[in-house]
Amino acid sequence: MPIETDKVIRGGCLCGAIRYQIVGIAKSIAHCHCKLCQKASGAPFVTWATYTTNQLIFVKGKPTYFNSSAQGKRGFCSACGTALVFENSDYYNEIDVTVCSMDCPDNLWPDYHIWTVSQRRWIHLNDGLPSYIDAGLDVP
Ligand SMILES: [Zn+2]
Ligand SMILES: [Zn+2]
Structure with missing residues (x-):
């Protein structure tokens, strides 16, 4: 059950060099099991x-970016390595934020699992959420 409110969401990296604020509700919240997320994290x-880019502002520091695929880049703290954001040039006005870099991750509720084709075999899901083997067209 989503328990997000329109209050400001605050978060940042492990060392505190980067802090951000988000205003408003996420478009969607997904557990991503893709191999790139596994490696990066x-x-x-x-x-x-997932938010629209103008919902997020960095109030202290800025992420360093790494191009993890032709379309995707990942923003992280260059001091402590915390994964913070993902941007895909095919969705230029969207930005994904790591929920567990937020100060209160329990205030959001995930919608689905994605890329379960590469879900590790010792992860057993029983949360009742929809899961999608890849980023097929039926993904919300
Ligand atoms: Zn840091
Ligand atoms: Zn992923």
Whole structure:
């Protein structure tokens, strides 16, 4: 159940060099099991909240970007390595933010799992959320 409000969401990286604020509700929230997220985070999946770019502002510091694919770039803290944002040039006005870099991740509720084709075999899901094997056209 989404328990987001229109209050400002605050977050930042582990070392505190980067802080951000988000205003408004996420378009969608997804657990991504793709291999690029796994490599970039060192974790079995990453939970992303999608916003329009103008909902997010960096109030302290700026991420460093790495091009992780032809269309995608990942923003992280160059001091502590925390994964913060993802941008895809095919969706130029959207930005994904790592939910667990937020100060209160429990204030958001994920909508679905994606890229479960590369879900690690020792991750067992029973949260009842829809899951999609890849980024097919039926993904919301
Ligand atoms: Zn940092
Ligand atoms: Zn991913």
